[in-house]
Amino acid sequence: xxxxxxxxxxxxxxxxxxxxxxxxxxxxxxxxxxxxxxxxxxxxxxxxxxxxxxxxxxxxxxxxxxxxxxxxxxxxxxxxxxxxxxxxxxxxxxxxxxxxxxxxxxxxxxxxxxxxxxxxxxxxxxxxxxxxxxxxxxxxxxxxxxxxxxxxxxxxxxxxxxxxxxxxxxxxxxxxxxxxxxxxxxxxxxxxxxxxxxxxxxxxxxxxxxxxxxxxxxxxxxxxxxxxxxxxxxxxxxxxxxxxxxxxxxxxxxxxxxxxxxxxxxxxxxxxxxxxxxxxxxxxxxxxxxxxxxxxxxxxxxxxxxxxxxxxxxx
Amino acid sequence: xxxxxxxxxxxxxxxxxxxxxxxxxxxxxxxxxxxxxxxxxxxxxxxxxxxxxxxxxxxxxxxxxxxxxxxxxxxxxxxxxxxxxxxxxxxxxxxxxxxxxxxxxxxxxxxxxxxxxxxxxxxxxxxxxxxxxxxxxxxxxxxxxxxxxxxxxxxxxxxxxxxxxxxxxxxxxxxxxxxxxxxxxxxxxxxxxxxxxxxxxxxxxxxxxxxxxxxxxxxx
Numbered sequence: 170x171x172x173x174x175x176x177x178x179x180x181x182x183x184x185x186x187x188x189x190x191x192x193x194x195x196x197x198x199x200x201x202x203x204x205x206x207x208x209x210x211x212x213x214x215x216x217x218x219x220x221x222x223x224x225x226x227x228x229x230x231x232x233x234x235x236x237x238x239x240x241x242x243x244x245x246x247x248x249x250x251x252x253x254x255x256x257x258x259x260x261x262x263x264x265x266x267x268x269x270x271x272x273x274x275x276x277x278x279x280x281x282x283x284x285x286x287x288x289x290x291x292x293x294x295x296x297x298x299x300x301x302x303x304x305x306x307x308x309x310x311x312x313x314x315x316x317x318x319x320x321x322x323x324x325x326x327x328x329x330x331x332x333x334x335x336x337x338x339x340x341x342x343x344x345x346x347x348x349x350x351x352x353x354x355x356x357x358x359x360x361x362x363x364x365x366x367x368x369x370x371x372x373x374x375x376x377x378x379x380x381x382x383x384x385x386x387x388x389x390x391x392x393x394x395x396x397x398x399x400x401x402x403x404x405x406x407x408x409x410x411x412x413x414x415x416x417x418x419x420x421x422x423x424x425x426x427x428x429x430x431x432x433x434x435x436x437x438x439x440x441x442x443x444x445x446x447x448x449x450x451x452x453x454x455x456x457x458x459x460x461x462x463x464x465x466x467x468x469x470x471x472x473x474x475x476x477x478x479x480x481x482x483x484x
Numbered sequence: 485x486x487x488x489x490x491x492x493x494x495x496x497x498x499x500x501x502x503x504x505x506x507x508x509x510x511x512x513x514x515x516x517x518x519x520x521x522x523x524x525x526x527x528x529x530x531x532x533x534x535x536x537x538x539x540x541x542x543x544x545x546x547x548x549x550x551x552x553x554x555x556x557x558x559x560x561x562x563x564x565x566x567x568x569x570x571x572x573x574x575x576x577x578x579x580x581x582x583x584x585x586x587x588x589x590x591x592x593x594x595x596x597x598x599x600x601x602x603x604x605x606x607x608x609x610x611x612x613x614x615x616x617x618x619x620x621x622x623x624x625x626x627x628x629x630x631x632x633x634x635x636x637x638x639x640x641x642x643x644x645x646x647x648x649x650x651x652x653x654x655x656x657x658x659x660x661x662x663x664x665x666x667x668x669x670x671x672x673x674x675x676x677x678x679x680x681x682x683x684x685x686x687x688x689x690x691x692x693x694x695x696x697x698x699x700x701x702x703x704x
Contacts, residue, residue, distance in 0.1 A: 404597075
């Protein structure tokens, strides 16, 4: 009887999950995910058999008493608050994917960015290995998840530093040092996975993944410049970001092939590139002011000639 | 991090924000993959970032272009009788541009890639219309300011439809600027803009150009 109740609940959840799918216009992988969520809920049911039987006995008790027993079993099947319930389901699936990928990261050094790592990760969460089927076999989602995670960590770090500067507890770094430190901090996050990172880079360059990987890269560079204090509103906005993207990408590639202790060759390379960029911008400014001075000189010469030739008459 | 994803997610479901996402990994309904990790940029206080992005980008481009148009007109007509009038309108445009520069930094909006192009095109339009005479310059002013006023009105409508309370400051700025552009339009008419030869052709051509500029600057 308890099993029947459990089956009914699982079925009800599957049905609601399919409604959520239709509503949100999702695609096959996510439907599989819904099914997996239901499967997981079903496996939860098995673990919580005693709860189910006691809930049957307390059937006549007021709903308030019923709810606390339902809650630990995941999203609880209430007939009210449809919108809220469905978005709760939506979130828990995302959170599930998120959790699987996070757990999978610790198996990456051993298995690479593959479905095996995801399967191992799923196992540690008590899920079936089939959960790896929710994701593409080339590990794209795992890599994108990792990159997104690193970017978030970098942003937090930069925000914290900014707060310290605002509170006066730290000195404001000069731009080249700031950029160097930010890029170094971000690249250091790759160190635990450095062996398998070239594989990840090639996956990120797959046409399917390019929109996501490009978006993550550009937003990371934008964040770094924002915290560096960039306030340009003209074409400089693009030049600066392009330059920093080039610095970041080349340094990352150098890091892949670096075998020096503590990656000191990489950090030296980074320092040189940032110095080059600063020098380039100084040169550009100099060229511009020289150009302006030359133009003014020419204008002065033209006016002088006009005066001498008597052509410059007041209108 | 999961706790931060939850409210941002609910927000996105209600607002259908397509590309700008909160921190971490989020599914984008209707996107090409089950999980589409987006930028780690934190959405500021639940404002509709894509809409605000477009608005500020195109307005900034517009004021920048208007600046250059007046610069072109001054280069040709600076020492004529309408010089002071154009100079005064130019000063107001400079103030507008300054305000949009501030807003751009505050909302972290990307400027349009076409800025160098609007730089040149604006100057050429201003100088070209001024070479047609004082009335030509005024006709150009009337055409551009009418375009811009209509455009600002559209934006005000959009923002009011979204949420007048959340965008109060921005709405105020845009309303004030729209009123000032309308003033410029009226000044242009006062100075015999309509007496320009081929006024309607000139006006239509310029307004078509403005529409194209607005379309491109919003997107690129």
